[in-house]
Amino acid sequence: MVDKLFIILSVVTLVSAALVVVNKNAVNAAMFFMLSLVGTAGLFVLLNAYLLAFVLILVYAGAVVSLFLFIIMLLDTRPEAQKSFKKMTVAASLLGGLLLFTGVLSLMTHFVPATAGAKGHVLPPVGASLKGYAEQLFTTYLLPVQVVGFLLLIAMLGVIVLSKRFENKEAAS
């Protein structure tokens, strides 16, 4: 059952990720990006990381994708302005992606511990309990939590400065 679900979810994730890349329309690409994120959240559930699946749906599929859609509609990119890709570009990009895939896969499978993937080996579902997250965040990772909070504040200030119009001031000076 878990294996069947894994196959279905990974196929959904990968196919919609591929459709993000090849889709000419940016709005459709954003929609397939959302579908890919939902598939990834399903894979997180299979990995017993229920909270992370929830947060991924909430933050990514909710906030980030709707922000993308807002900007796409705001900028109004014309579909007819997009030319079809050159054959050479497609071939070179595909080759680059494949090389990266082999590199990443060989690097990651190189460090897999012997017990980790074994069939009969049952591990405790560490990501399932909320208590584990809270304990880690408030003891080992207390400083990173503070730093990330400060980073969010700085990002907010940066976005306000970036989206403010300065043209009138520059024209006056």
Added chain:
Amino acid sequence: MIHAGLEQYIFVSALMFALGFFGVLLRKNTLVIYMCLELMLVASTLALVAFSRFNGTMDGNVFVFFILTIAAAEVAVGLAIIVALFRQRHTVQVEELNHLKN
């Protein structure tokens, strides 16, 4: 029947990462390039969660928390930059953004 072990999750994650990279190389629209970058980030979080699950440690899951926070901040700033760029140049196609050349 495929057994859903660590290798299978890593395979999916690596393939998703490579697809995102392929999109970054291929596409000309800045917004779609940015979406593909996000795809690469999500693929890396999938690998982290899988490693965390199959090693029986909590650290990977907590890292994903931080990655999601950073990603939210990054998307906000990046899209603000794209909007500012569009205001200046009236285009988001990368081949037309070549004003450092001349």
